[in-house]
Amino acid sequence: KAGVTQTPRYLIKTRGQQVTLSCSPISGHRSVSWYQQTPGQGLQFLFEYFSETQRNKGNFPGRFSGRQFSNSRSEMNVSTLELGDSALYLCASSLGSTSSTDTQYFGPGTRLTVL
Amino acid sequence: DAKTTQPPSMDCAEGRAANLPCNHSTISGNEYVYWYRQIHSQGPQYIIHGLKNNETNEMASLIITEDRKSSTLILPHATLRDTAVYYCIVRAYSSSNTGKLIFGQGTTLQVKP
Numbered sequence: 001k002a003g004v005t006q007t008p009r010y011l012i013k014t015r016g017q018q019v020t021l022s023c024s025p026i027s028g029h030r031s032v033s034w035y036q037q038t039p040g041q042g043l044q045f046l047f048e049y050f051s052e053t054q055r056n057k058g059n060f061p062g063r064f065s066g067r068q069f070s071n072s073r074s075e076m077n078v079s080t081l082e083l084g085d086s087a088l089y090l091c092a093s094s095l096g097s098t099s100s101t102d103t104q105y106f107g108p109g110t111r112l113t114v115l
Numbered sequence: 116d117a118k119t120t121q122p123p124s125m126d127c128a129e130g131r132a133a134n135l136p137c138n139h140s141t142i143s144g145n146e147y148v149y150w151y152r153q154i155h156s157q158g159p160q161y162i163i164h165g166l167k168n169n170e171t172n173e174m175a176s177l178i179i180t181e182d183r184k185s186s187t188l189i190l191p192h193a194t195l196r197d198t199a200v201y202y203c204i205v206r207a208y209s210s211s212n213t214g215k216l217i218f219g220q221g222t223t224l225q226v227k228p
Binding site for chain 2: 004031032033035042043044045047048049050055056058088090092094096098099100101102103104105106107108109111
């Protein structure tokens with residue numbers, strides 16, 4: 001089975017621009033979670049999508065948004081980019097069940113640099 | 116989800132067993148212990164999880180104490196490729212934490228030749 005894929009792998013943007021990142025989950029997985037990783041804050045949860053609906057969200061401003069398509073692929077969008085948005089953005093997929101053993105598998109990440 | 120405490124860093128000689136401890140003294144009865152690792156600038160990699168029994172897979176073994184307040188991840192024969200940050204996470208499903216893992220600072224394991 002193919003793993004979680006993310007595109008693009010690297011991205012350079014300037015302040016004020018917007019960006020869209022894409023995540024393709026493992027086949028059969030219906031849940032996609034997004035995380036931001038920075039040296040100062042570590043790995044932080046952004047939001048989770050399941051069956052095209054946002055099911056959970058973390059404490060990030062509204063500039064961060066996402067969506068999920070019927071094939072479970074997900075995109076996240078960051079509008080009005082700030083320098084502090086420079087980070088590694090990770091997505092993880094899982095079956096999305098209500099079991100405590102529902103395991104997340106991560107993609108390689110998208111490295112976003114905001115200049 | 117319960118808080119975990121891990122040493123910030125550890126060294127291990129190549130070929131020797133690496134034993135990574137994790138303290139989770141406030142763990143609840145239905146919370147599982149998960150381990151992930153992250154090799155520099157890559158996505159975290161799932162290693163293993165368990166509830167109360169010891170678990171083993173092709174990557175590692177997980178030893179959970181009888182009171183479940185601590186656990187140890189064992190890499191039986193560490194190689195240079197095992198150099199990474201190792202995260203111990205405890206979680207149980209609830210409607211308020213779906214899809215969410217809470218990562219601490221982890222343990223940076225340096226495997227040395």
